[in-house]
Amino acid sequence: MNKRVYGVLGISSIMSNWNADFSGFPKTTSDGNVFGSDKALKYPMKKMWENEGEKVLYIKSLKVSKDEKKDEITIVPRSLKERYEQLFNVEDLKDAKDTETVLKNIFTAIDVKNFGATFAEAGNNISITGAVQIGQGFNKYADSVAEEQQILSPFRDATKDGKKEEQNEDSEKGEAKSSTLGTKIVSNEAHYFYPFVINPLAYKEYVEMGVTNGYTEEDYLRFKRTSLVAATSYATNSKIGCENELGIFIVTKLDTYLPNLSEYISFEKLDSKNIITFDFSELIREFKEEIESVEIYYNPYTTEIIGNIEGAKYYNIFTQKEV
Numbered sequence: 001m002n003k004r005v006y007g008v009l010g011i012s013s014i015m016s017n018w019n020a021d022f023s024g025f026p027k028t029t030s031d032g033n034v035f036g037s038d039k040a041l042k043y044p045m046k047k048m049w050e051n052e053g054e055k056v057l058y059i060k061s062l063k064v065s066k067d068e069k070k071d072e073i074t075i076v077p078r079s080l081k082e083r084y085e086q087l088f089n090v091e092d093l094k095d096a097k098d099t100e101t102v103l104k105n106i107f108t109a110i111d112v113k114n115f116g117a118t119f120a121e122a123g124n125n126i127s128i129t130g131a132v133q134i135g136q137g138f139n140k141y142a143d144s145v146a147e148e149q150q151i152l153s154p155f156r157d158a159t160k161d162g163k164k165e166e167q168n169e170d171s172e173k174g175e176a177k178s179s180t181l182g183t184k185i186v187s188n189e190a191h192y193f194y195p196f197v198i199n200p201l202a203y204k205e206y207v208e209m210g211v212t213n214g215y216t217e218e219d220y221l222r223f224k225r226t227s228l229v230a231a232t233s234y235a236t237n238s239k240i241g242c243e244n245e246l247g248i249f250i251v252t253k254l255d256t257y258l259p260n261l262s263e264y265i266s267f268e269k270l271d272s273k274n275i276i277t278f279d280f281s282e283l284i285r286e287f288k289e290e291i292e293s294v295e296i297y298y299n300p301y302t303t304e305i306i307g308n309i310e311g312a313k314y315y316n317i318f319t320q321k322e323v
Contacts (some may be wrong), residue, residue: 001217003251003292005198006258008265009041010246011137016064018242020233025146032138036192041134042115044234045226049110055087058117081121093122100211107212114223131202131215132223133283135260137194140267144190151182190287197260224249228297228317246276247297256290263309278307285310
């Protein structure tokens with residue numbers, strides 16, 4: 001691929017939790033701004049690729065572990081070494097003395113081809129800067145608040161066995177005492193905007209080494225397709241209200257350098273309609289000769305786009321048809 005791509009990926013979160021911190025609340029900066037990490041966006045993409053049968057190296061996979069001394073069988077995550085051995089049918093990575101072969105293998109993993117890798121296992125010290133770089137996605141909706149819900153479990157707390165429990169079938173209070181309580185934390189509404197850039201030159205030295213064919217047009221199209229639907233397809237309990245709502249793809253010449261486009265986007269609600277405003281129209285006009293194409297995918301049923309981008313084509317993010 002002999003071009004760069006700049007863009008923004010937008011994720012809406014309605015009564016769901018797109019990216020929680022360790023307290024369970026949506027992630028925030030020290031000054032209280034809600035954001036989602038790049039890992040939160042990459043994970044549903046990797047899950048989608050894995051479900052489609054692609055090789056994905058950096059994703060959690062489980063194995064059965066037997067403790068002969070304690071006579072216990074548990075389920076634990078694989079280490080990176082074990083995941084590599086499973087994915088590439090290698091008996092023992094320690095016996096793989098040829099780093100070139102290891103490089104060739106990991107470049108066949110679609111997540112490594114896009115996002116790069118840090119691989120320091122069994123004498124192999126490899127660091128690959130990904131062709132696709134995704135920034136942090138900040139929530140642009142000013143009225144976003146966290147909602148904390150209490151959930152009543154159908155099971156009692158086994159740690160209280162042997163102690164007298166109050167039982168009252170007609171009382172919610174009594175039921176709460178005989179069962180365990182859980183908590184679910186969601187955002188009432190949030191709209192995250194992630195900047196990204198694709199630089200195929202990131203793999204130039206690896207192409208020269210002969211361990212990869214570089215970042216290709218096919219790689220880009222696979223990334224683009226997945227990035228537009230992965231959040232919508234990834235329907236877990238906390239992510240069921242999360243959807244892809246915006247995708248901007250600006251293809252430029254290889255030596256063109258654009259700033260972080262998410263900084264030029266604002267979001268507001270007007271009469272229950274989502275309003276996304278682009279403030280980079282003049283910027284795009286200035287780079288007119290260096291830009292090959294501008295594609296904007298959005299949800300036309302809920303969203304109105306403000307900001308005339310010269311030469312841009314607009315598509316329905318769900319049907320992929322031009323609007």
